[in-house]
Amino acid sequence: MKRFCPAAFQFAVIRMDPVAMVEHFDDPIATAEAHALVTKKYLVYLDLGVDMPFPTNRWFRYKVRLIGSTLRPADPANGITPDMVIPIYPNTFHPSGRTPIVPETPFPFTNCYFWLGSTVEVRIRHKADMYNDSYAVKLSTMEHVAIELGFSNDFRRLHRFRKSQQAAAAAPSHDPHDMHDAGHVVGPRRQRPIPVPFPQLTSSSQDSCLSGSSNQLQPRSTNNALASSSEDEQRRCDSPHQHTAKYDPEVEAILSMDIFNLAHDDAAEYLLLVNLWFELTEHLAADSIPDPFEFFKERDTIVKYVRPIIALYELPYDLLSFQDHP
Numbered sequence: 001m002k003r004f005c006p007a008a009f010q011f012a013v014i015r016m017d018p019v020a021m022v023e024h025f026d027d028p029i030a031t032a033e034a035h036a037l038v039t040k041k042y043l044v045y046l047d048l049g050v051d052m053p054f055p056t057n058r059w060f061r062y063k064v065r066l067i068g069s070t071l072r073p074a075d076p077a078n079g080i081t082p083d084m085v086i087p088i089y090p091n092t093f094h095p096s097g098r099t100p101i102v103p104e105t106p107f108p109f110t111n112c113y114f115w116l117g118s119t120v121e122v123r124i125r126h127k128a129d130m131y132n133d134s135y136a137v138k139l140s141t142m143e144h145v146a147i148e149l150g151f152s153n154d155f156r157r158l159h160r161f162r163k164s165q166q167a168a169a170a171a172p173s174h175d176p177h178d179m180h181d182a183g184h185v186v187g188p189r190r191q192r193p194i195p196v197p198f199p200q201l202t203s204s205s206q207d208s209c210l211s212g213s214s215n216q217l218q219p220r221s222t223n224n225a226l227a228s229s230s231e232d233e234q235r236r237c238d239s240p241h242q243h244t245a246k247y248d249p250e251v252e253a254i255l256s257m258d259i260f261n262l263a264h265d266d267a268a269e270y271l272l273l274v275n276l277w278f279e280l281t282e283h284l285a286a287d288s289i290p291d292p293f294e295f296f297k298e299r300d301t302i303v304k305y306v307r308p309i310i311a312l313y314e315l316p317y318d319l320l321s322f323q324d325h326p
Contacts (some may be wrong), residue, residue: 002131002132003130003133003313004053005053005060005124006060006062006131006133006170006278007046008046008048008049009046009135009138009139009144010046010138010139011044011046011103011280012043012045012136012276013041013276013280013282014041014044014122014224015039015041015275016273016278016298016302017039017273018034018039018273018302018306019031019034019035020125021034021302022306022309027309027313033305034172034305039298039302039304040290040294040295041157041284041291042067042292043109043280043290044064044067045064050098059123059124059125059273060124060126061122061124062123063121064121065114065119066295067114067115067118068085068115068293069111069112069287069291072279073293078161079157080117080158083096083098084117084151085098085114086100086101086147086150086151086192087101087112088100088112088113088114089101089103090110091110091112097133101114101150103139104139104143105137107137108137109280109286112289115292116146116151118292120295122271122272122273123271123274131276132278133186133278135278161253172269175197187240206207252265270306270310272299290294
C-alpha cells in the first residue's frame with residue numbers, strides 16, 4: 001500500500017542525509033562539504049510517530065529502534081549486560097532463552113536483536129512517489145507490545161542498579177582524615193550526591209527532552225550514546241510547567257502535546273534527517289548490518305558539522321511546506 005507517511009510497527013532501512021539538512025540554505029560551500037560526509041544504512045524498527053502527519057509535511061518525526069546483529073555490548077558503568085536484548089525470529093538465540101519477537105511477515109535476517117535503550121528520534125523525509133509498504137516486514141500490535149514486556153525484567157534490574165549507585169554515592173565517608181589528632185572521631189563528612197547516569201528504559205521515555213534546545217543534536221561520547229543524561233537532565237524533563245494554566249488542566253494537557261504540530265517547533269530542525277526504504281534485502285545483508293553504536297558515531301560527526309551552519313544562518317524554517325527533491 002502506498003502512503004504519504006510511513007506507518008509504524010514496520011522494519012525499515014534508514015540513512016542520514018546531511019545534504020538535505022543544509023541545502024535549503026543555498027550555500028554551495030556547505031552543500032559541497034555535506035556531500036563529503038560518508039553515511040551508512042541502518043536497520044531500524046518504526047516504533048512511534050511523534051507528530052500528526054500531513055501530506056504537505058516535508059518530513060515526519062519518528063522514534064525508531066536501531067536493530068543490532070549481535071548481543072548488546074556490556075556497559076558496566078550503566079548496568080548494561082549483553083543479555084539485554086530480544087531476538088527477532090527466525091533468530092531464537094538468547095543467553096537466558098528469552099522469547100523472540102515474531103513478525104507477521106517473514107523477517108529476512110537470522111541474526112538480529114532489539115537492543116535495550118537504542119531508541120532515537122529522527123525526521124523521515126517526504127517522498128514524492130510516496131512510501132510503498134506492500135512488502136514491508138511488520139509486527140502485529142501484540143508483538144509490538146511484547147517488546148516492552150520482554151524488556152520488563154531488564155527495567156527492574158536497571159532500577160535496582162540505579163538505586164544501589166545512589167546509595168553508594170550517599171554513603172557516609174570513613175576517610176581516616178575525618179579523625180582528630182587526639183583520636184576522637186569526628187562525624188562523617190557531608191557527601192555531595194553524585195549524578196548517576198541512568199540508561200534509557202522505554203521508547204516513551206527515550207529522547208523525551210528532544211524538544212528542548214539543549215538536547216538538539218548535542219554530541220555524546222560513544223560510550224554513553226545508548227545511556228540517558230544525568231539526573232539533572234532527568235529532572236528537567238519531568239518538572240511540571242511553571243506557568244499558570246490558561247485553560248482547563250485537561251485541555252492544557254492536550255494542547256501541550258501539539259499533535260497537529262501547530263506550534264511549528266523550529267528546534268526540530270536540529271534532529272537528524274534520514275531517507276527510508278522498506279526493501280530490507282535490497283539495501284542490507286545479514287553480515288553487513290551496522291552496529292547501532294556506529295549510528296551514534298556517525299551522528300556525532302554530522303552534529304559537529306551541521307549545528308554551526310544552522311546556528312550561523314538562524315533562518316525561519318517553515319516546517320509544513322516542502323519541495324520535492326529528485
